Amino acid sequence: MIKDPLYDLFIIGGGIHGAGIAADATLRGLSVILCEQGDLASGTSSHSSKLIHGGLRYLEQKEFSLVRKSLKERDVLHQKASYLVRPLRFVIPQQPQMGRPSWLIWLGLKLYDHLYHSKFFLSSQTMRDKIFSVPLKAAFQKGFIYSDAQTSDARLVITNAIAAHQKGADIYTRTRFETAQPMGNYWLVTVRDLLTEQTRTIRAKCLVNAAGPWLDDVLMNRLHLTHEKKLQLVKGSHLILKRFYQGEHGYLFQHTDGRIVFVVPYQHDFVLIGTTDVLFEESMGNPKTVITASVEEEQYLLRLVNEYFQQTLCHEDILYRYAGVRPLVAGDKDNISKQSRDYRCVVQEEQGLPLLSIVGGKLTTYRQVAEDALNLLQPYFPKMKPCTTQHALLPGAVIAIDEVSYEQSFLRRYSWLPPELAQRYLRSYGMRAELFLGETHSLPELGIHFGCGLYQAEVDYLIREEWAQTSDDILWRRTVLGLRMTLPQAVELENYVLEKKWTYSS
Numbered sequence: 001m002i003k004d005p006l007y008d009l010f011i012i013g014g015g016i017h018g019a020g021i022a023a024d025a026t027l028r029g030l031s032v033i034l035c036e037q038g039d040l041a042s043g044t045s046s047h048s049s050k051l052i053h054g055g056l057r058y059l060e061q062k063e064f065s066l067v068r069k070s071l072k073e074r075d076v077l078h079q080k081a082s083y084l085v086r087p088l089r090f091v092i093p094q095q096p097q098m099g100r101p102s103w104l105i106w107l108g109l110k111l112y113d114h115l116y117h118s119k120f121f122l123s124s125q126t127m128r129d130k131i132f133s134v135p136l137k138a139a140f141q142k143g144f145i146y147s148d149a150q151t152s153d154a155r156l157v158i159t160n161a162i163a164a165h166q167k168g169a170d171i172y173t174r175t176r177f178e179t180a181q182p183m184g185n186y187w188l189v190t191v192r193d194l195l196t197e198q199t200r201t202i203r204a205k206c207l208v209n210a211a212g213p214w215l216d217d218v219l220m221n222r223l224h225l226t227h228e229k230k231l232q233l234v235k236g237s238h239l240i241l242k243r244f245y246q247g248e249h250g251y252l253f254q255h256t257d258g259r260i261v262f263v264v265p266y267q268h269d270f271v272l273i274g275t276t277d278v279l280f281e282e283s284m285g286n287p288k289t290v291i292t293a294s295v296e297e298e299q300y301l302l303r304l305v306n307e308y309f310q311q312t313l314c315h316e317d318i319l320y321r322y323a324g325v326r327p328l329v330a331g332d333k334d335n336i337s338k339q340s341r342d343y344r345c346v347v348q349e350e351q352g353l354p355l356l357s358i359v360g361g362k363l364t365t366y367r368q369v370a371e372d373a374l375n376l377l378q379p380y381f382p383k384m385k386p387c388t389t390q391h392a393l394l395p396g397a398v399i400a401i402d403e404v405s406y407e408q409s410f411l412r413r414y415s416w417l418p419p420e421l422a423q424r425y426l427r428s429y430g431m432r433a434e435l436f437l438g439e440t441h442s443l444p445e446l447g448i449h450f451g452c453g454l455y456q457a458e459v460d461y462l463i464r465e466e467w468a469q470t471s472d473d474i475l476w477r478r479t480v481l482g483l484r485m486t487l488p489q490a491v492e493l494e495n496y497v498l499e500k501k502w503t504y505s506s
């Protein structure tokens with residue numbers, strides 16, 4: 001029999017905001033369906049700088065409340081999933097001609113430490129330590145060091161989707177929201193399965209527009225509710241290079257134009273350099289549209305880092321580049337790098353039915369966005385429970401014992417795993433790695449080896465439990481092994497995934 005439930009929420013978009021709202025709503029007892037036109041996190045939420053941060057730069061724009069809120073969330077998210085949101089120390093090499101005077105940076109860092117007193121992140125320090133100046137040019141002999149956190153953006157999305165699904169949410173990927181009409185006491189929603197091109201209708205009491213940079217497309221072209229854009233789209237690009245410095249710290253480099261660029265250790269053997277701010281006035285297109293980093297953006301980033309590092313980095317050193325589009329609250333087009341990164345949750349009614357839109361926001365504040373957004377829906381769901389996400393652990397988070405003791409017992413139990421692979425499992429899945437490692441005692445028991453430490457047991461788990469449907473879903477969003485795999489290895493994986501997917505769906 002075909003299920004035709006009346007859902008409380010229909011969520012459009014499986015980025016961090018859609019997944020975060022689904023996780024919060026299910027904890028509050030609402031029934032939820034989430035539809036994502038591509039893969040989970042295939043939009044902006046896998047193309048970020050992957051930082052959970054207060055946003056030191058926003059202090060200059062006097063966005064104190066946003067910075068405080070973000071710093072608080074940094075602690076909250078670290079507690080909810082410490083395997084996924086990990087402290088990272090940043091070095092700011094200082095030379096007055098590179099940007100701000102030393103006293104201003106120090107003042108900013110002290111304010112950063114004081115806006116929210118963190119339980120987990122070390123406070124800022126001045127430094128003259130040679131160890132940190134090794135990869136830098138000799139001119140940089142002093143600077144500062146401060147703390148923020150690094151995450152895997154796509155895994156944070158998927159982990160929230162898992163949390164929602166564990167509490168009963170239905171999650172559909174490759175399913176596009178087409179349109180919706182108010183029909184008495186519910187929205188009649190039409191969705192299209194993008195693999196079969198078939199459409200179906202779904203009933204829900206409330207629509208949630210968490211389509212990120214597609215927010216205006218949903219409001220203007222699918223719901224025909226407005227002609228006015230709510231968003232300013234701003235592209236940002238990143239470069240990935242082979243790791244060329246020792247140490248687990250990142251760098252924050254200042255440009256003379258006031259902008260900043262991060263260089264952070266990435267996936268053990270790589271570094272991530274970004275980002276840029278470029279007005280994006282094209283259409284967002286369909287989920288397969290690839291937005292690329294331009295030559296100018298690449299040159300801008302290389303020029304800046306070459307001002308700081310002894311080693312000259314060039315075009316040939318770049319292994320991979322990606323670009324994402326920030327959905328910012330519409331504002332001053334002439335100064336896009338200074339445009340607010342804050343968010344707005346807006347509820348409007350159509351024939352008495354609620355439509356909630358998430359405008360703007362950052363990865364860092366997603367949990368707070370979900371809390372604020374759902375609080376706005378209280379009048380429509382009077383029996384909705386209060387928010388509990390601040391203290392609810394995310395799937396995979398270590399329960400009962402501390403993380404270090406858990407990691408030690410994991411490494412003892414699976415002592416036959418190569419150390420790098422064990423670390424990757426722990427950083428990606430936390431305790432959930434046990435779901436596919438189970439009672440195995442050797443590598444051959446993990447099945448086919450697709451290369452670069454990707455075994456069948458993990459692939460099967462990702463298809464079965466994490467909505468992976470293609471090799472790209474696995475290589476770029478769930479593991480980032482795409483950086484290491486050869487084309488023939490990726491093709492072998494794609495063939496396996498296609499075959500396996502049909503086994504699961506039939």
Ligand SMILES: Cc1cc2nc3c(=O)[nH]c(=O)nc-3n(C[C@H](O)[C@H](O)[C@H](O)COP(=O)(O)OP(=O)(O)OC[C@H]3O[C@@H](n4cnc5c(N)ncnc54)[C@H](O)[C@@H]3O)c2cc1C
Pocket residue numbers: 012013014015016017018035036037038039040041042043044045046047048049050051052053175176177178210211212213214218234235236237275276287323324325326327360361362363364365
């Ligand atoms: C370059 C860059 C660097 C950044 N760095 C950071 C950082 O370090 N830290 C931080 O906190 N924030 C950062 N951000 C901001 C952060 O990444 C975004 O604010 C956040 O990912 C937006 O999430 P979202 O869920 O709103 O949008 P998205 O992730 O884009 O999700 C929206 C989803 O909706 C889907 N969708 C759209 N239309 C439909 C439809 N009709 N039917 C079904 N699905 C649909 C899309 O496919 C998409 O997956 C950065 C952003 C950029 C661009």
